[in-house]
Amino acid sequence: MALIVKKFGGSSVANAERVFNVANIIVEDYKAGNDVIAVVSAQGDTTDELISKAYEINPDGPSKREMDMLMSAGEQISIALLAMAIEKLGYPVISLLGWQAGFKTDSKYSAARIKSLDTDRLKAELAKRNIVIVAGFQGINKYDDITTLGRGGSDTSAVAIAAAMNADLCQIYTDVDGVYTADPRIVKNAKKMQEITYDEMLELATLGAQVLNNRSVEMAKKYNVELEVLSSFERKPGTIVKEVITMEKMLIRGVARDNNVARFSIIGLPDTPGVAFKLFNNLAKKNINVDIILQSVGRDGTKDITFTVAKNQSKETMQVLEEFKQSVGGQKIIFDDKVSKISIVGTGMETHPGVAAKMFEALYSAGINIQMISTSEIKISVLIDIEYSDLAVQVVHDAFIE
Amino acid sequence: MALIVKKFGGSSVANAERVFNVANIIVEDYKAGNDVIAVVSAQGDTTDELISKAYEINPDGPSKREMDMLMSAGEQISIALLAMAIEKLGYPVISLLGWQAGFKTDSKYSAARIKSLDTDRLKAELAKRNIVIVAGFQGINKYDDITTLGRGGSDTSAVAIAAAMNADLCQIYTDVDGVYTADPRIVKNAKKMQEITYDEMLELATLGAQVLNNRSVEMAKKYNVELEVLSSFERKPGTIVKEVITMEKMLIRGVARDNNVARFSIIGLPDTPGVAFKLFNNLAKKNINVDIILQSVGRDGTKDITFTVAKNQSKETMQVLEEFKQSVGGQKIIFDDKVSKISIVGTGMETHPGVAAKMFEALYSAGINIQMISTSEIKISVLIDIEYSDLAVQVVHDAFIE
Numbered sequence: 001m002a003l004i005v006k007k008f009g010g011s012s013v014a015n016a017e018r019v020f021n022v023a024n025i026i027v028e029d030y031k032a033g034n035d036v037i038a039v040v041s042a043q044g045d046t047t048d049e050l051i052s053k054a055y056e057i058n059p060d061g062p063s064k065r066e067m068d069m070l071m072s073a074g075e076q077i078s079i080a081l082l083a084m085a086i087e088k089l090g091y092p093v094i095s096l097l098g099w100q101a102g103f104k105t106d107s108k109y110s111a112a113r114i115k116s117l118d119t120d121r122l123k124a125e126l127a128k129r130n131i132v133i134v135a136g137f138q139g140i141n142k143y144d145d146i147t148t149l150g151r152g153g154s155d156t157s158a159v160a161i162a163a164a165m166n167a168d169l170c171q172i173y174t175d176v177d178g179v180y181t182a183d184p185r186i187v188k189n190a191k192k193m194q195e196i197t198y199d200e201m202l203e204l205a206t207l208g209a210q211v212l213n214n215r216s217v218e219m220a221k222k223y224n225v226e227l228e229v230l231s232s233f234e235r236k237p238g239t240i241v242k243e244v245i246t247m248e249k250m251l252i253r254g255v256a257r258d259n260n261v262a263r264f265s266i267i268g269l270p271d272t273p274g275v276a277f278k279l280f281n282n283l284a285k286k287n288i289n290v291d292i293i294l295q296s297v298g299r300d301g302t303k304d305i306t307f308t309v310a311k312n313q314s315k316e317t318m319q320v321l322e323e324f325k326q327s328v329g330g331q332k333i334i335f336d337d338k339v340s341k342i343s344i345v346g347t348g349m350e351t352h353p354g355v356a357a358k359m360f361e362a363l364y365s366a367g368i369n370i371q372m373i374s375t376s377e378i379k380i381s382v383l384i385d386i387e388y389s390d391l392a393v394q395v396v397h398d399a400f401i402e
Numbered sequence: 403m404a405l406i407v408k409k410f411g412g413s414s415v416a417n418a419e420r421v422f423n424v425a426n427i428i429v430e431d432y433k434a435g436n437d438v439i440a441v442v443s444a445q446g447d448t449t450d451e452l453i454s455k456a457y458e459i460n461p462d463g464p465s466k467r468e469m470d471m472l473m474s475a476g477e478q479i480s481i482a483l484l485a486m487a488i489e490k491l492g493y494p495v496i497s498l499l500g501w502q503a504g505f506k507t508d509s510k511y512s513a514a515r516i517k518s519l520d521t522d523r524l525k526a527e528l529a530k531r532n533i534v535i536v537a538g539f540q541g542i543n544k545y546d547d548i549t550t551l552g553r554g555g556s557d558t559s560a561v562a563i564a565a566a567m568n569a570d571l572c573q574i575y576t577d578v579d580g581v582y583t584a585d586p587r588i589v590k591n592a593k594k595m596q597e598i599t600y601d602e603m604l605e606l607a608t609l610g611a612q613v614l615n616n617r618s619v620e621m622a623k624k625y626n627v628e629l630e631v632l633s634s635f636e637r638k639p640g641t642i643v644k645e646v647i648t649m650e651k652m653l654i655r656g657v658a659r660d661n662n663v664a665r666f667s668i669i670g671l672p673d674t675p676g677v678a679f680k681l682f683n684n685l686a687k688k689n690i691n692v693d694i695i696l697q698s699v700g701r702d703g704t705k706d707i708t709f710t711v712a713k714n715q716s717k718e719t720m721q722v723l724e725e726f727k728q729s730v731g732g733q734k735i736i737f738d739d740k741v742s743k744i745s746i747v748g749t750g751m752e753t754h755p756g757v758a759a760k761m762f763e764a765l766y767s768a769g770i771n772i773q774m775i776s777t778s779e780i781k782i783s784v785l786i787d788i789e790y791s792d793l794a795v796q797v798v799h800d801a802f803i804e
Contacts, residue, residue: 016458053483056418062486069497070482073475080472081455084464095471100546121546144502144523 002168003035003126007136007158010044011175012232013078016085022232023085025173026131030091035126037165039136039158040082042074050074064109068138068148072098075135075154083133093131096121099146101132103139103157111150112139114157117164134161152213159216163223170225171238172212177231178239179204179211182255182397186390189402193253194237195245200253203345203379207256217241251355252346252400257393259386261291261341262314263371265306266321268331271297275328276305282320288313292341292374292383302331306372308383311337339371340389343381344396350377362399368392404570405437405528409538409560412446413577414634415480418487424634425487427575428533432493437528439567441538441560442484444476452476466511470540470550474500477537477556485535495533498523501548503534505541505559513552514541516559519566536563554615561618565625572627573640574614579633580641581606581613584657584799588792591804595655596639597647602655605747605781609658619643653757654748654802659795661788663693663743664716665773667708668723670733673699677730678707684722690715693743694776694785704733708774710785713739741773742791745783746798752779764801770794 006026013019022038030036042050050070054062062070079095086093102118125132136154141147149156155172162170179201182190196204198221205214211229220227220241230238269275276295283290294306309317314337321333342363349355356373359380363370368391372383384392408428415421424440432438444452452472456464464472481497488495504520527534538556543549551558557574564572581603584592598606600623607616613631622629622643632640671677678697685692696708711719716739723735744765751757758775761782765772770793774785786794 016455019459050479053418053479054486057421057483057486058490060490062482063489066482066485066489066497069485069499070479073478073482076475076478077452077455077472080464080468080475081459083468083471084456084459087465087468088460088462095468097471097548146499 001033001035003037003165004029005037005039005158005162005165005167005170006173007039007154007171008041008173008232009154009175010041010047012173013040013082014044016081018232019081019085022082022173023089025232027086027089027091030131037122037126037132037134037161037167038082039134039154039161040075040078041136041154042071043078046074046077047071065145068109068146071148072135072138072146075137079133079135086131086133091131092129093133094125095133095135096125097135098138098157099140101134101161103160105139105141105147105149107141107143107145107147109147112141112147114139114149114160117160119164122161122165152216155213155216156219159219159223159225159227162225163219167225169228170220171228171230172216173230173232174211175231175233176211176229177234177236178229179241180254181401182393183257186257186393187255187397190397191401193239195240195242196253197245197347198241198243199378200345200347201241203343203376204254204256207258207341207343207345207379207381212241251348251352252344254345255393255397255400256343256345257389258341258343259389260311261308261339261383262311262317262335262337263306263308263339263383264317264321265304265334266325266330267304267334268302269305270329271301271303275303278328279305279324282324283309283317286316286320288317288320292372292381294372308339308341308372338386339383340386340392341381341383342389342392342396343379344400345379347378349380356380358399359396362395363392366391366395368395403435403437405439405567406431407439407441407560407564407567407569407572408575409441409556409573410443410575410634411556411577412443412449414575415442415484416446418483421483421487424484424575425491427634429488429491429493432533439524439528439534439536439563439569440484441536441556441563442477442480443538443556444473445480448476448479449473467547470511470548473550474537474540474548477539481535481537488533488535493533494531495535496527497535497537498527499537500540500559501542503536503563505562507541507543507549507551509543509545509547509549511549514543514549516541516551516562519562521566524563524567554618557615557618558621561621561625561627561629564627565621569627571630572622573630573632574618575632575634576613577633577635578613578631579636579638580631581643582656583803584795585659588659588795589657589799592799593803595641597642597644598655599647599749600643600645601780602747602749603643605745605778606656606658609660609743609745609747609781609783614643653750653754654746656747657795657799657802658745658747659791660743660745661791662713663710663741663785664713664719664737664739665708665710665741665785666719666723667706667736668727668732668734669706669736670704671707672731673703673705677705680730681707681726684726685711685719688718688722690719690722694774694783696774710741710743710774740788741785742788742794743783743785744791744794744798745781746802747781749780751782758782760801761798764797765794768793768797770797
């Protein structure tokens with residue numbers, strides 16, 4: 001007998017038929033003698049309806065406190081419906097809201113962080129042999145006000161429960177059946193991985209693989225919670241995410257691409273100490289995350305700084321740069337959002353020289369020009385023209401994985 | 403400066419436009435320097451959607467515990483939207499769920515009773531000069547599980563807050579603009595009352611006037627909370643409900659009718675002691691509420707018992723009677739649901755003889771036959787053929803009020 005935590009996203013419970021599909025998955029594990037806690041997101045259409053109701057009232061965007069009050073009703077609906085389906089199948093079940101399941105958070109509405117998880121109620125319900133359905137994404141702060149955990153919050157809720165309850169496995173059900181060596185929609189011969197390490201998964205998530213939320217992988221790594229990414233629509237094993245993997249020994253684990261990128265250059269800055277520090281400090285103050293950075297000495301004793309940010313932060317970035325050019329000096333600003341970031345990830349690469357060279361060669365052979373390069377211990381990223389994005393993923397994948 | 407509690411039903415917040423209408427009503431009183439707590443029901447269409455989702459999952463009817471979890475999301479949505487509208491108008495506001503507002507109930511899911519109301523949070527929010535929006539109809543039990551108060555529950559929530567907070571006035575906004583001497587849809591010359599006593603209101607509510615929920619009037623009477631019934635669609639004074647009224651001195655306050663009535667007779671019961679007791683005891687055990695009762699001695703030493711129940715309890719009533727006839731004896735059962743109960747209510751009548759005679763005369767003059775009669779200190783009810791229901795209301799109203 002094991003304790004299994006399962007997380008189902010909004011699309012997995014989108015209608016009555018899918019709710020029963022999820023109920024059957026849960027009941028199957030329960031019948032085998034396991035304790036089961038299922039964390040559920042809001043039904044997809046509920047979330048959309050609630051958002052549109054809120055913006056109909058206030059098109060400028062309502063306060064985050066009231067938005068959290070509103071949105072958290074979405075999971076309340078889905079947990080009740082899932083519990084009803086399990087009742088209908090004839091199994092003992094109870095649904096719990098975030099606060100009832102013990103989730104205490106800080107007060108950052110819409111992006112709260114979990115401060116503690118009081119597991120008394122969860123344990124009491126399992127002791128009664130109840131299947132427990134928990135509302136993901138939500139908790140309460142010290143004022144007893146409802147908070148939500150922000151994007152991917154239900155994954156985080158599930159991992160937090162698995163960690164606090166010492167669960168044997170935390171299964172994240174999505175609409176894909178595992179983690180692939182590249183996006184199967186682009187690379188036809190992409191392969192599903194049986195296992196992947198937390199660090200590799202983190203790099204892949206950051207790089208736009210969008211299978212698992214980063215915060216939840218970080219938390220799983222910290223508390224050593226074994227994750228499984230699998231599909232709620234097909235009954236087959238997914239991909240296990242854990243600390244050390246044993247089965248496969250591949251140099252490169254996967255190829256990821258991120259098209260939500262924009263490149264900025266500020267040309268002809270004075271070559272004095274502290275210029276770069278001031279620039280990135282100003283960006284940080286506006287909560288702008290800078291990714292790849294390149295600094296080069298220009299002609300006539302000036303320097304150029306080039307960096308990438310998320311495309312949807314272009315407007316704020318341009319504003320910071322304009323002000324910076326005014327106050328510090330600089331010749332011009334160059335902006336390009338027709339770029340794509342292609343990355344390879346693998347814990348093996350740090351002990352294998354020549355990985356970068358092999359990647360560059362694959363791109364060169366396909367006639368793709370590299371604009372910027374960034375490397376870490378377990379990944380290499382390059383920035384290219386967005387026109388060649390799909391081709392780049394394919395040729396890099398072919399070079400390392402096929 | 404006063405403390406005003408306002409309650410708005412589902413139709414008053416049915417869409418964004420109406421939510422703003424309610425927001426403006428609230429803000430008007432707040433701007434005048436008052437403290438305002440508004441209790442809100444779920445939007446009408448939300449309630450319908452949630453019920454249909456639940457019955458799609460389980461057509462036999464889900465457990466009441468999960469149904470309460472589901473339905474209480476409805477008010478969560480409406481309080482957040484109303485708070486957003488008030489924010490948009492530029493006033494400080496906070497929404498609170500039933501449990502956040504301090505509502506503790508017993509554990510009778512779907513029909514819970516309020517056990518206590520902890521007003522700390524409400525007081526703290528008013529002290530900050532916040533407008534407070536409270537989810538009606540809901541609370542939590544001792545296990546920290548969500549409960550709902552059942553039919554008319556939001557009225558009860560509002561009166562409970564008014565009582566516990568010593569509010570100066572509790573305004574119940576509905577889609578009618580007050581309490582009338584008769585249903586204005588039937589009696590064109592029906593008049594709106596300025597004031598009415600709790601007892602009169604209770605009789606009128608029971609008799610099918612359906613303006614206020616009985617539990618809330620009982621609670622208002624118990625804690626001496628002054629109520630006002632008024633329209634959220636028109637800005638004009640409604641009807642005040644209180645202990646002693648001063649302004650009007652009318653013998654009869656109003657004429658009510660109830661068509662949800664069925665009449666049963668059991669003929670030829672043995673004339674032995676305890677027969678009536680046993681019959682009504684059996685009905686009570688099935689939670690069947692008996693209204694008018696008539697017992698008469700039949701021929702040949704038997705007796706007949708005739709009584710009325712709510713029409714929707716006819717099936718259970720018939721079952722009890724069939725069993726009773728089998729075990730105790732009796733000749734036959736007569737059933738008629740083509741009947742209507744017409745009642746006059748007024749605290750004045752107990753000291754004025756001749757009221758009953760005047761009512762019977764009015765009906766006789768219109769050619770309407772009276773089947774049963776029931777009287778109490780402040781009301782007289784008669785059962786008639788449903789065909790004459792509208793006419794009876796009109797002629798009785800004309801006799802006393804015009």
